[in-house]
Amino acid sequence: xxxxxxxxLAIDVKGVTRVFPGxxxxxxxxxxxxRYGEMVAITGPSxxxxxxxxxxxxxxxxxTSGSVIVAGHDLAHIHDxxxxxxxxxxxxxxxxxxxxxxxxxxxxxxxMFGCGWSAHQRRTRALELLAEVDLSGCExxxxxxLSGGERQRVAIARALANEPKILLADEPTGSLDSASxxxxxxxxxxxxxxxxxxxxxxxxxxxxxxAQRVIEMRDGTVVNESVAK
Ligand SMILES: Nc1ncnc2c1ncn2[C@@H]1O[C@H](COP(=O)(O)OP(=O)(O)OP(=O)(O)O)[C@@H](O)[C@H]1O
Ligand SMILES: [Mg+2]
Numbered sequence: 001x002x003x004x005x006x007x008x009l010a011i012d013v014k015g016v017t018r019v020f021p022g023x024x025x026x027x028x029x030x031x032x033x034x035r036y037g038e039m040v041a042i043t044g045p046s047x048x049x050x051x052x053x054x055x056x057x058x059x060x061x062x063x064t065s066g067s068v069i070v071a072g073h074d075l076a077h078i079h080d081x082x083x084x085x086x087x088x089x090x091x092x093x094x095x096x097x098x099x100x101x102x103x104x105x106x107x108x109x110x111x112m113f114g115c116g117w118s119a120h121q122r123r124t125r126a127l128e129l130l131a132e133v134d135l136s137g138c139e140x141x142x143x144x145x146l147s148g149g150e151r152q153r154v155a156i157a158r159a160l161a162n163e164p165k166i167l168l169a170d171e172p173t174g175s176l177d178s179a180s181x182x183x184x185x186x187x188x189x190x191x192x193x194x195x196x197x198x199x200x201x202x203x204x205x206x207x208x209x210x211a212q213r214v215i216e217m218r219d220g221t222v223v224n225e226s227v228a229k
Contacts, residue, residue, distance in 0.1 A: 005069055010036045010166055010197040011057060016066030017220075018052050026052040027063065028220035036165075039188065039198040041208035041228070044217035050201040051094055053217075054168045057199065058091040059084055071165050086111060090159035094170040094201075096151045098143040104130065104154050105139035111161045129157035134183060148175035156184065160191075167191065169200040173207050185210050 006012055011034035018027040026049045034040050042050050055061040056068055059075050068075040071088045078084055085091075098107045108126040117125070130136055133153035143151050152175050159167060173181045181204075188210065192198060200211065208214045209228050216224040 005072055005074065007072065008035060009069070010034050010038070010071060011199065012067075012069040013053075013057075014067045016053075016056065016063045016068060018049070018056065018061070019064045025220055027056075027066075029066070030217075030221050032215065032222060034197060034199060036197055037192070037195050038213065039192045039200070039211045041211035041214045042199065042201045042217060043203065043205075043208055043214060044223075048217045049220040050217060051170050052220075054091065054170050054199070054201060057166075058089050058168055060091075086115065087162055088164060089166045089168055090162065090164035092152075092155050092159045092167070092169040092172045094174070096143075096155040098151055098154055098158075100143050103140050103142060104135065104146065107143065107154055108157045108161055111158060115162060125161065126157070129160055130154070132160075132187060133157045134180070149177060149180055152176060153180065153184070156187075164196070166197045166199065169198070171201055171203065173202065173204060181207065 011032060013030060013032040016027050016030045017025065019025050030053065044050055052061065056063055057070055059078065059081055073084055073088065105126050108129055109122045112122040112125065127139065130139060133156055135150060135153055138146065138150065143154065146154065152172065156172055173184055176184060185207065188198060202208050211228050214226050214228050215222055
């Protein structure tokens with residue numbers, strides 16, 4: 001039977017475990033609630049399960065046990081997984097995951113295919129998003145022709161392509177310099193004031209300080225929570 005769904009919550013995680021082959025326990029009974037419109041930062045030492053948690057929220061991995069409800073979808077019983085990944089959540093991967101054979105512009109356009117957009121609409125939106133992350137002029141370059149920080153900004157633009165309800169970002173500022181980080185944080189604030197729910201993994205305390213709540217993980221669970229602003 002499906003868990004009861006709290007419509008106030010964008011994310012409702014209860015008792016989630018994830019045990020990888022070899023008995024690596026990445027998540028050990030984790031609970032997490034995020035309200036719609038909230039910006040939450042997740043911190044914690046390397047290996048404590050942050051990326052595993054984001055992958056589960058994005059439905060690209062499944063928990064070993066526990067319940068995960070995102071934007072009203074019980075992920076254990078979801079029928080339209082590709083629709084969920086396309087419309088409900090945008091994920092900025094820790095390692096960007098851009099397609100190396102596609103141009104910067106095509107990488108950003110990719111998630112918009114099959115969503116009812118015309119080629120012109122896809123192009124216009126991708127150009128706008130690239131301008132938003134200060135990459136105008138780089139549209140035709142391949143990912144290998146970009147710096148690490150530029151690739152990360154392409155990944156951010158791509159995650160925003162379909163105006164997701166929830167943005168999941170894994171170390172989005174990890175390879176950005178301080179000027180790009182500041183611009184990215186401005187973009188997050190604009191998205192937050194537009195009502196987007198944002199969950200961001202970060203090691204940087206000054207980046208985490210921009211969130212409404214900072215959640216600290218250790219050994220696969222939440223060990224501390226503080227209100228940042
Ligand atoms: N596919 C996998 N198979 C086996 N073990 C895995 C797999 N993915 C992650 N792990 C292990 O699960 C634990 C949590 O990994 P995870 O990537 O979630 O950590 P993290 O908090 O994101 O770390 P970092 O800050 O270094 O990115 C680690 O011990 C890791 O080695
Ligand atoms: Mg990680």
